[in-house]
Amino acid sequence: MTDAALAPDTRPTRKRETLLELSGVSVSFDGFRAINNLSFQIGEPELRAVIGPNGAGKTTFMDIVTGKTRPDEGRVTWGERNVSLLKMSESRIAREGIGRKFQKPTVFEAQTVEENLAMALKAPRGPFDVLLGRTGASGAERITAIATEIGLAEHLPRIAGELSHGQKQWLEIGMLLAQDPRLLLVDEPAAGMTPAEREHTTDLLKRLAERHAVVVVEHDMEFVRRLGCKVTVLHEGSVLAEGSLDHVTANPEVIDVYLGR
Numbered sequence: 001m002t003d004a005a006l007a008p009d010t011r012p013t014r015k016r017e018t019l020l021e022l023s024g025v026s027v028s029f030d031g032f033r034a035i036n037n038l039s040f041q042i043g044e045p046e047l048r049a050v051i052g053p054n055g056a057g058k059t060t061f062m063d064i065v066t067g068k069t070r071p072d073e074g075r076v077t078w079g080e081r082n083v084s085l086l087k088m089s090e091s092r093i094a095r096e097g098i099g100r101k102f103q104k105p106t107v108f109e110a111q112t113v114e115e116n117l118a119m120a121l122k123a124p125r126g127p128f129d130v131l132l133g134r135t136g137a138s139g140a141e142r143i144t145a146i147a148t149e150i151g152l153a154e155h156l157p158r159i160a161g162e163l164s165h166g167q168k169q170w171l172e173i174g175m176l177l178a179q180d181p182r183l184l185l186v187d188e189p190a191a192g193m194t195p196a197e198r199e200h201t202t203d204l205l206k207r208l209a210e211r212h213a214v215v216v217v218e219h220d221m222e223f224v225r226r227l228g229c230k231v232t233v234l235h236e237g238s239v240l241a242e243g244s245l246d247h248v249t250a251n252p253e254v255i256d257v258y259l260g261r
């Protein structure tokens with residue numbers, strides 16, 4: 001597989017810079033502060049796990065980043081030019097390069113793996129992709145490259161509905177990759193997976209994070225440990241602790257609100 005086929009952008013390798021930054025972000029629903037003065041940064045590339053008890057605000061955080069939910073206060077800035085995401089539509093944010101994978105796979109079950117990837121490739125995330133010549137490989141090459149990356153190269157002719165749960169999740173990650181994202185938001189990828197599928201998923205996410213910013217929201221601590229990345233603990237809509245998994249799990253407040261339960 002050529003690198004160009006897999007991720008056909010021409011951006012030079014840069015040292016890690018902040019790609020996404022939230023500062024002082026708050027949002028209330030009917031007077032309840034689901035996100036409370038939240039600050040968060042992720043670089044490119046970087047792998048980050050976001051953990052926290054039920055209701056901590058993890059989903060709302062992702063909803064804010066993707067433009068589904070608008071905060072009442074605060075800033076959300078993106079990219080080298082620190083543009084605000086707050087005035088952008090959800091589709092514009094997606095075209096900026098923010099891809100989201102929901103917990104439940106939403107592949108086209110009646111189509112083959114290959115057709116699913118081809119459809120995702122045909123939906124360019126921005127008109128400039130072509131103009132800037134970012135597509136360095138043909139569609140067929142990219143499909144093969146992405147299928148290899150996600151571990152489904154042998155399954156291209158299969159009907160997606162026949163895939164295992166884990167394979168569907170990987171296919172959906174592949175469909176996100178076809179959109180050439182810079183940031184991937186991945187919601188509970190390990191849920192419902194077999195141990196072998198979890199291991200494959202860990203490897204995949206780690207590999208993707210060599211070139212992308214990847215945020216993984218996950219409850220499964222063993223999975224988070226295997227990701228071996230910086231962890232952000234959310235609680236009541238704010239960052240309670242941040243650092244290595246060992247660092248955050250030794251924090252008495254984290255133990256109290258999350259681990260001790």
Ligand SMILES: Nc1ncnc2c1ncn2[C@@H]1O[C@H](COP(=O)(O)OP(=O)(O)OP(=O)(O)O)[C@@H](O)[C@H]1O
Nearest residue numbers: 029030033034052053054055056057058059060061
């Ligand atoms: N649209 C909404 N209207 C009212 N309350 C909401 C809405 N969305 C979220 N909330 C509330 O905001 C809080 C944060 O919810 P959120 O779904 O972001 O938490 P979470 O960390 O993703 O939880 P879980 O781990 O259970 O998915 C919860 O108390 C939830 O009930």
